[in-house]
Amino acid sequence: MPASRSRWDEPVNINQIEAFLVLAECLSVTETARRMHCTQPAVTMRIRMLEQELDTVLFDRIAKRMHLTQQGVAFRDYALQVVNALGAAREHLRQMGDPLSGTIHFGASNFIGIYLVPAIIAQHKQRAPKLAFELDIASSAELVRRLEANSVEFLIVSDQIELDSQRFLFRNLCRDELVLITAPDHPFARRDEVAPGELAKETFLIKPEPSATRQFLMERMRRSGIRLGPEMHISSLEAIKQGVMHGLGVSIVSRMAVAQEIAGGLLAEVPIAGAAFERGIRIVHHRGKLLSPATARFLDLLVSEPLPGRFAALR
Structure with missing residues (x-):
């Protein structure tokens, strides 16, 4: 025996x-x-x-x-995956009785999580008021770590973040254009456009390293032949917007992040001749992940229906 x-x-x-x-x-x-x-x-x-x-x-x-x-x-790391997988299984089983209830836990990068996602959640809550959402807003590197640990079901991030297409499944959500912003009384604000070379004379407000948006901007400006003048490093997008409003310099930021300020006359958007800065926004999750019923339904609606209000034009 x-x-x-x-x-x-x-x-x-x-x-x-x-x-x-x-x-x-x-x-x-x-x-x-x-x-x-x-x-x-x-x-x-x-x-x-x-x-x-x-x-x-x-x-x-x-x-x-x-x-x-x-x-x-x-x-x-393995322990986190075990505990999170068990929690996801429990949530999945609970939702099988009612896919319009339960909890959807996901992550988004800073500008997406602050300016786009709240409107998306509000739109979906009208259809499924019993559904709860948990949103993690963090740096791209931290979001990927949480996805790996199975602590979030999916991410909404820029397509400039490099991820292994063999391991992750991508769904295109919308596009995002970055635009040059100035204070309303800045000389650029009275112009139809500015030449790329003129930016070298201006203080440029930008996030410091490490920043996925900074990396994207620097690469695209290099391709467009844009040389920057003195930089002022500010780690917060909201602080960058305030700095531009108060005449500390100019910046290039996501249009969705400044749409309200531009419409209200607090900031001015000025085209740069011959230059455009556009990136995609996509949904990312593990290829082998079994999505909960509520999450699967939410993502299907998210990619097939118009985005809410002022974001509809981003498709």
């Missing part, structure tokens, strides 16, 4: 993985026990059993302080 398994030989379970993730975040057994509503010995036991099963040490305990080992850091 096979030898009976001891309590240390039990397979890894979800409680152990969840305890590991909480402890990896706060590095305190006391705090982990509080968050998980259990005792400190229970937390210690779960971590010990997990390390026994994985045959490795996940935490170093140095001078009464805990630190993730290299093995712990490596295991954390």
Whole structure:
């Protein structure tokens, strides 16, 4: 007869993985026990059993302080995928009874998440008021990391972000044009267009590295023969808009981000002769991912129906 398994030989379970993730975040057994509503010995036991099963040490305990080992850091990504996959499965099963309810969790890059996505969600909520949305707005690199960890179902991002087409499925959503903006009283604002060379005389407000939008702009300006003058680095798009309004310089930003300010006379849009800056916006998710019923329906409607209000022309 096979030898009976001891309590240390039990397979890894979800409680152990969840305890590991909480402890990896706060590095305190006391705090982990509080968050998980259990005792400190229970937390210690779960971590010990997990390390026994994985045959490795996940935490170093140095001078009464805990630190993730290299093995712990490596295991954390897999643990996140397991917990997130289980959560997605539960949500999927719940939605099968009513695809117009449940939660859709996705990510979007900064300008898309701030200026486009709220209108899209508002339009969809009119059709499915019981549906909940969770939106993560972050840098492109962070969004891709969250997609890899299965913590979001899909992304809405610029097509300038390089992703492996063998692993990810892309759906085109709309196009986005970037335009030159100035203060209303700037000399450019009275012109039908400006020559590319004239930008070299102006202070140019732009995000610092790393920025996907900055990289896109710099490459397109290089192709168009545009040379910039002094740069003022501002990490916030809203602050760039305010800086242009107050005469600190000029900038090139997404038209969807400044449409209201241009319509209200707070900013002026000025064409650049012979130059255009356009990029696509697309939906990205894993090719092998089983989308929840609510998400699948939402994405089908998103790519087939007109965008809301002032964004309809972006198709």
